[in-house]
Amino acid sequence: MYGFSIFMNADLDDRVRSYINTMASHGFGGIFTSMHIPEDDTSLYQARLGVLGKLAKAHQLTLMVDISGDALEKSGFSFDRLDDLKSVGVTGLRMDYHISNETIAKVSQTMTVSLNASTITQADIDELRQYHAEFKNLEAWHNYYPRPETGLSREIFLKKNHFLKQNGFTVMAFVPGDDQLRQPLYETLPTLEDHRQMHPLAALLDMKQLSVDHIYIGDGGLKPYTSLQCQRFIHDDTLMLRAIAQTDDFQYVEGDHENRQDSARDVIRSAYARFKTIPSISPENTVVRSVGAITIDNCDYGRYMGEIQLVKHDLAADKKVNKVGYVIDDDIDLIAYIGAGQKFIIEKETKK
Numbered sequence: 308m309y310g311f312s313i314f315m316n317a318d319l320d321d322r323v324r325s326y327i328n329t330m331a332s333h334g335f336g337g338i339f340t341s342m343h344i345p346e347d348d349t350s351l352y353q354a355r356l357g358v359l360g361k362l363a364k365a366h367q368l369t370l371m372v373d374i375s376g377d378a379l380e381k382s383g384f385s386f387d388r389l390d391d392l393k394s395v396g397v398t399g400l401r402m403d404y405h406i407s408n409e410t411i412a413k414v415s416q417t418m419t420v421s422l423n424a425s426t427i428t429q430a431d432i433d434e435l436r437q438y439h440a441e442f443k444n445l446e447a448w449h450n451y452y453p454r455p456e457t458g459l460s461r462e463i464f465l466k467k468n469h470f471l472k473q474n475g476f477t478v479m480a481f482v483p484g485d486d487q488l489r490q491p492l493y494e495t496l497p498t499l500e501d502h503r504q505m506h507p508l509a510a511l512l513d514m515k516q517l518s519v520d521h522i523y524i525g526d527g528g529l530k531p532y533t534s535l536q537c538q539r540f541i542h543d544d545t546l547m548l549r550a551i552a553q554t555d556d557f558q559y560v561e562g563d564h565e566n567r568q569d570s571a572r573d574v575i576r577s578a579y580a581r582f583k584t585i586p587s588i589s590p591e592n593t594v595v596r597s598v599g600a601i602t603i604d605n606c607d608y609g610r611y612m613g614e615i616q617l618v619k620h621d622l623a624a625d626k627k628v629n630k631v632g633y634v635i636d637d638d639i640d641l642i643a644y645i646g647a648g649q650k651f652i653i654e655k656e657t658k659k
Contacts (some may be wrong), residue, residue: 308336308369308520308521308522309334309335309336309337309511309522309523309537309541309578310335310336310337310338310368310369310371310520310521310522310523310524311330311335311337311338311484311523311524311529312338312339312340312481312484312496312523312524312525312526312527313326313338313339313340313359313527314340314341314489314527315329315340315341315342315351315352315355315356315359316327316508317356317360318355318358319359319620322424322513322626324362324508324523325594325619326528327362327363327366327368328366328533328634330515330529331366331367331368331425332438332538332540333376333534333535333537333538333541333542334537334538334541335368335541336368336369336535336597337368337369337370337371337512337521337523338359338363338368338370338371338372339368339371339373339401339523339651340356340359340372340479341372341373342356342372342373342374342378342379342574343384344560346358350381350382352381352382352383353383354380354502354584355382356382356397357462358394359396360395360396360397361395361396362397363396364396364416366652367399369398369399369419370396370397370398371398371399371401371419371448372397372399372400372401373400373401373403373423374401374403375400375402375403375405375406377462378430378531379400385546386413386414389414389417389418392627393417393418397418398418398419399418399419399420399421399446400414400418400419400420400421401420401421401422401423401448402403402414402421402422402423402424403569408431408434408435409438410436411438411440411445412435412438412439412440412441412644413438414441414443415435415440415441415442416440416444416447418444418489419444419445419446420444420445420446421445421447421448421479422445422446422447422448422476423445423447423448423450424447424448424449424468424471424476424478424479424480425449425450425459425469425477426465427625428474428503429474432474434533443513443546443598445476446476446477446478446479446521446614447471447476447477447478447479448477448478448480448521449464449479449480449497449498450468450480450481450497451481451496451497451498451525452497452500453489453492453494453496453641454492454494455492455494455503456500456501457500458497458498458499458500458502458503459497459499459500460499460500461501461517462537464480464499464517465517466497468518468519469515472518477520477521478518478519478520478524479519479520479521479522479523479560480498480499480519480521480523481498481516481524481525482497482498482502482505482507482510482513482514482522482523482524482525483495483497483502483503483505483507483524483525483526484496484497484503484507484509484525484526484527484528484529485506485507485526485528485529485530485533486522486525486527486529486533487498487526487527488524488527488528489525489526489527490591495525496526496532497510497525497653498525499513501513505640506535506637506638506639506640507529507533507647508532508533508536508537508540508641509640509641509643509644510640511537511540512540512641512644513610513644514599520538528548528599529570530541532549532564535547536638536641538586539565539652541561543650544649544650545563545650545651545652546641546644546645546649546650546651546652547638547651547652547656548617548634548638548641548651548652548653548654549634549635549637549638549654549656550599550601550632550633550635550653550655550656551632551633551635551655551656552631552632552655553592553630553631553632553633554591554592554630554631554632556588556591556629556631557601557631557632557655559583559585559603559613559615559634560577560601560603560615560629560653561653561654561655562630562652563579563650563651563652564577564578564580564617564643564650564651564652564653565577565578565579565647565649565650565651566578566645566646566647566649567647567648568647568648569647570646570647572619572620573618573619573620573622573643574602574616574617574618574622575616575617575618575642575651576614576616576619577615577616578588579615580613580614580615580648581613583613583615585603585612585613586652587606587612588603588604588605588606588612588613588629589605589606589626590605590606590607590626590627590629591605591629592611592629592630592631593605593624593625593626593627593628593630594624594630595621595622595623595624595642596618596621596622596623596624596628596630597618597621597622597633598618598619598620598639598642599617599618599633599634599635599636599639599642600617600618600622600630600632600633600647601615601616601617601618601631601632601633601634601653602617602618602628602629602631603616603631604613604616604627604628604629604632605629607626607627608628611627616628616638617642617651617653618643619643632653632655
């Protein structure tokens, strides 16, 4: 499942409501929120959680609430009155530090509980079993890391996930957003340090390759076009790329494409090129092809004339290959995830 984050450090205004509606319509199925952000006033959480829960229910979204210590009681709720939480739309609690395994086991009898994936030990698992935890309701959620250089390494992440999967846990992790970044650092909220400055959808695609079950946007927002890119991928497995035109022949590369099944090492070869009506292509702009370059083979390539390629690795100039445009920097990260048979769209970007 894909999800996103909503933070309750302010009342849920029209922008937040619109964002929830957009994300739900784009195929996201869950909301994550926190009730223990140190700089926030917890006394306001009860009313705000009620509003957020109502919106989650209206859009049929799950709602996971991160809590720790006495944050739940300070916000007007209690482990002894879980029905109060469920009635406002909360479907799960992420239990952080200072909450006993006995309490966790008790809560798991009635609702989903997510544990801190990085700190779960075999001793915790054994103790949860002793307290008769309902393991089908237990999940392992990784943290996000606001401070640069503190996100997890890929090696540690994979090793921990192997342990969690062996013990039957569903695993969740965060990828960065690119709008409404979290104060006070505004350095995005990824689980993996590798993802900190990555395109949100590219980070999501990377997480999919790492066999993560639930992937949530850590930050409080996505830019409108990023959200559309996620929608297109979630709904029909297509990647959208914006590109700058450099020659008039760019018109022949706009639109739908699919990488050939016999995926090349250096370039993405459009399987649809052979079905396009392309006139004779004269040599033009036969320059160095850097990553993200979009090319058409010209008439000097004989029967290959009209082949459309997207460059994956820097290539030298070739007098038989015209560079007609290039993918914008914001979308370069997505190119690495256009594997064999992957559908993609090239859209003309008007801004430079």
